[in-house]
Amino acid sequence: MQRVLSCELPKHVGEQVSIAGWVHRRRELKSVSFLILRDRAGQAQVVMPPAAELPGEETVVKVTGRVLANSIAPGGVEIVEPVVEVLSGPVESLPFEVFRPSLSPSLPSQLDHAPLSLRHPSRRSALRLSGELTKAFRHALERKDFTEIHTPKIVESATEAGATVFGLDYFGRKAFLAQSPQFYKQLMVGVFERVYEVGPVFRAESHDTTRHLAEYTSLDAEMGFIEDHRDVMGVLRDVVAEMVGAVSEIVVPAEIPAIHFAGALEIAGADPGEPDLAPADERAVGAWALKEHSSEFVYVTGYPMVKRPFYTHPDPAKPGYSNGFDLLFRGMELVTGGQRLHRYEDYVAALAARGEPLEPVRSYVESFRYGYPPHGGFAIGLERFAARLTGASNVREVTAFPRDLHRLAP
Amino acid sequence: MQRVLSCELPKHVGEQVSIAGWVHRRRELKSVSFLILRDRAGQAQVVMPPAAELPGEETVVKVTGRVLANSIAPGGVEIVEPVVEVLSGPVESLPFEVFRPSLSPSLPSQLDHAPLSLRHPSRRSALRLSGELTKAFRHALERKDFTEIHTPKIVESATEAGATVFGLDYFGRKAFLAQSPQFYKQLMVGVFERVYEVGPVFRAESHDTTRHLAEYTSLDAEMGFIEDHRDVMGVLRDVVAEMVGAVSEIVVPAEIPAIHFAGALEIAGADPGEPDLAPADERAVGAWALKEHSSEFVYVTGYPMVKRPFYTHPDPAKPGYSNGFDLLFRGMELVTGGQRLHRYEDYVAALAARGEPLEPVRSYVESFRYGYPPHGGFAIGLERFAARLTGASNVREVTAFPRDLHRLAP
Numbered sequence: 001m002q003r004v005l006s007c008e009l010p011k012h013v014g015e016q017v018s019i020a021g022w023v024h025r026r027r028e029l030k031s032v033s034f035l036i037l038r039d040r041a042g043q044a045q046v047v048m049p050p051a052a053e054l055p056g057e058e059t060v061v062k063v064t065g066r067v068l069a070n071s072i073a074p075g076g077v078e079i080v081e082p083v084v085e086v087l088s089g090p091v092e093s094l095p096f097e098v099f100r101p102s103l104s105p106s107l108p109s110q111l112d113h114a115p116l117s118l119r120h121p122s123r124r125s126a127l128r129l130s131g132e133l134t135k136a137f138r139h140a141l142e143r144k145d146f147t148e149i150h151t152p153k154i155v156e157s158a159t160e161a162g163a164t165v166f167g168l169d170y171f172g173r174k175a176f177l178a179q180s181p182q183f184y185k186q187l188m189v190g191v192f193e194r195v196y197e198v199g200p201v202f203r204a205e206s207h208d209t210t211r212h213l214a215e216y217t218s219l220d221a222e223m224g225f226i227e228d229h230r231d232v233m234g235v236l237r238d239v240v241a242e243m244v245g246a247v248s249e250i251v252v253p254a255e256i257p258a259i260h261f262a263g264a265l266e267i268a269g270a271d272p273g274e275p276d277l278a279p280a281d282e283r284a285v286g287a288w289a290l291k292e293h294s295s296e297f298v299y300v301t302g303y304p305m306v307k308r309p310f311y312t313h314p315d316p317a318k319p320g321y322s323n324g325f326d327l328l329f330r331g332m333e334l335v336t337g338g339q340r341l342h343r344y345e346d347y348v349a350a351l352a353a354r355g356e357p358l359e360p361v362r363s364y365v366e367s368f369r370y371g372y373p374p375h376g377g378f379a380i381g382l383e384r385f386a387a388r389l390t391g392a393s394n395v396r397e398v399t400a401f402p403r404d405l406h407r408l409a410p
Numbered sequence: 411m412q413r414v415l416s417c418e419l420p421k422h423v424g425e426q427v428s429i430a431g432w433v434h435r436r437r438e439l440k441s442v443s444f445l446i447l448r449d450r451a452g453q454a455q456v457v458m459p460p461a462a463e464l465p466g467e468e469t470v471v472k473v474t475g476r477v478l479a480n481s482i483a484p485g486g487v488e489i490v491e492p493v494v495e496v497l498s499g500p501v502e503s504l505p506f507e508v509f510r511p512s513l514s515p516s517l518p519s520q521l522d523h524a525p526l527s528l529r530h531p532s533r534r535s536a537l538r539l540s541g542e543l544t545k546a547f548r549h550a551l552e553r554k555d556f557t558e559i560h561t562p563k564i565v566e567s568a569t570e571a572g573a574t575v576f577g578l579d580y581f582g583r584k585a586f587l588a589q590s591p592q593f594y595k596q597l598m599v600g601v602f603e604r605v606y607e608v609g610p611v612f613r614a615e616s617h618d619t620t621r622h623l624a625e626y627t628s629l630d631a632e633m634g635f636i637e638d639h640r641d642v643m644g645v646l647r648d649v650v651a652e653m654v655g656a657v658s659e660i661v662v663p664a665e666i667p668a669i670h671f672a673g674a675l676e677i678a679g680a681d682p683g684e685p686d687l688a689p690a691d692e693r694a695v696g697a698w699a700l701k702e703h704s705s706e707f708v709y710v711t712g713y714p715m716v717k718r719p720f721y722t723h724p725d726p727a728k729p730g731y732s733n734g735f736d737l738l739f740r741g742m743e744l745v746t747g748g749q750r751l752h753r754y755e756d757y758v759a760a761l762a763a764r765g766e767p768l769e770p771v772r773s774y775v776e777s778f779r780y781g782y783p784p785h786g787g788f789a790i791g792l793e794r795f796a797a798r799l800t801g802a803s804n805v806r807e808v809t810a811f812p813r814d815l816h817r818l819a820p
Contacts, residue, residue, distance in 0.1 A: 023781075040603040089756075119600060149537070170818055171815055363820045
């Protein structure tokens, strides 16, 4: 008999059907027992005979029976006179119960048993939300004529000097895992003008925090023929609005307020010589934007060149400042972006001025001899973005199988 | 002045506009010169004064001028009285010309200069096609209620015994790059029932062939609550039909013909004891399907267990044969898939029977104690698929930045 999903049962009242899924919970009362079955669409109640032996929680079963309307059952229907067939090996004991409103084990223990804990509605919905965010990211950019690309994750040299990379043996040569598709997405601007990529990036982060992962999903975009970074900020606004709108009621203003880095320091009451914003400074800027512009989002523009990578385009009008920006959400950095250098000679000069060697990035820099338009882009860390939107206090709560300093399995 | 794309020019005849892009080609005639400008939408002709100095090919320019209808110009319009502004550094010399109908350098030389050669229309369109294939793959599966997942590429152990893996130092521990998301997508069937992933996979292939890459994009799907592999073949048929239909006129039959492995050997006139199909055998089966079923696609089912990995589900009716299949297109393997084991005890027994150790895959196998439905899936190598559809003789022709035994840059 063809399987019916739990959500379709109300259409089959009075009929004989088969449903299939996991035993979410057993409920044994004096006169009757229930199996609550969970499938990808929801849950269904199965009425079992009083003396029936009930398969344990998480056992996979197929249940064939008659659909009965019952206003007090979940979904308004239940299955009666069931025949239960066990599809999985019998599940006899579990390290914890998935049917509780919240998962009882500590986060590390949940992660140790990820294949089980991810079945909990809270964890499932966070991953579904990540999927929706990714879909919205792609749709927004495809409507703006961006082309999807796939760029290599095994690379010859580290993207950004000083950042921490994983090394590997590549057929006897030293290679690295890409920390970002930065170079490649810029090169692809020369081919398609507007490109995006959804893919893993790798950071050998020795930070053991609630925000850092050794591997995460980066949503990257890059676009050519811009005037400056403000064109990128305009596109990013639309992308973020579509992403946020797909999963929440949070409002992204039609124009996100922007403040220059120097002004941000002033609002925060920080030393005007500071080269970066401390977390408390970001919170102060977030509070300012909410008060002055009724916006939970705010751009900080013009970060000092000294804190930005060598490919960053300087602000032609303000020496020492860049055309790089951050997007803050509720007082925390959500997205980083900016305008990049696009002329070969500017790359050579920038590296020389910083005292950074040309050799490790020669093939990238040499490519700019081929003619590139003014361009810029941004990168969104999917897991951090999802954590901020769901209010998760640890990025691991919204990551299926996180990788960090201590964790390599499952 | 707001930029207009080349394809929009016919709407602006008589108006003053700005266009921007690359100098695709210079044409200097006696009485007049032309610049052919290339942007992401196409090309546009710019009429230059006779004595004008023309910027070199691939220079990025912004051209402001008046749009004139001219039936013999490409697109029926041209730009006259132009003011040309150079946006990139001047491009003085190039290793080869991009405007020729076909690229003259050898493939290795093209790959050495990928940021330039990828601008050639033939290479651009192959990458665009890959993007369209990926989009169609996702759309087909989303309509069937599959959820997108992202699984880790840094893993604790090699997925498939005997396969070649890249090792890396992971905070002082030995780790590997995932050869496939196989284990993780199976585990996620326990969460979402139906999942897919688009992501890189890594093979330390010592094969130096036109078909092998050390890194490629894998389109993976996995689904639960199947009867057997035939349910997977039904979904794969619809996915392939949508992918192929998005980029070509090739017809995928409503039901793809299927032949059992033993029958395939017979058609090929091969020794019935052979455990696998040789390339010539695959070609023979492809020819048979075209002749007998007028189909360019054919499934071969029931590959011998000895040639399939340990997680493969055996055929309950035919000892020694599996519920694994290949999809052939024009006599070559295009997709591999099958039903997997879903019971813990079957995994333990399968490993023991093969003499393969449990330890490297213990965390994966132990997960099957938590209750899994009968399930299966498939994996499509994006680059090979695109090469087959475009008729490219080498998978590197449809890969932006290929990685192989000899190539790690750009």
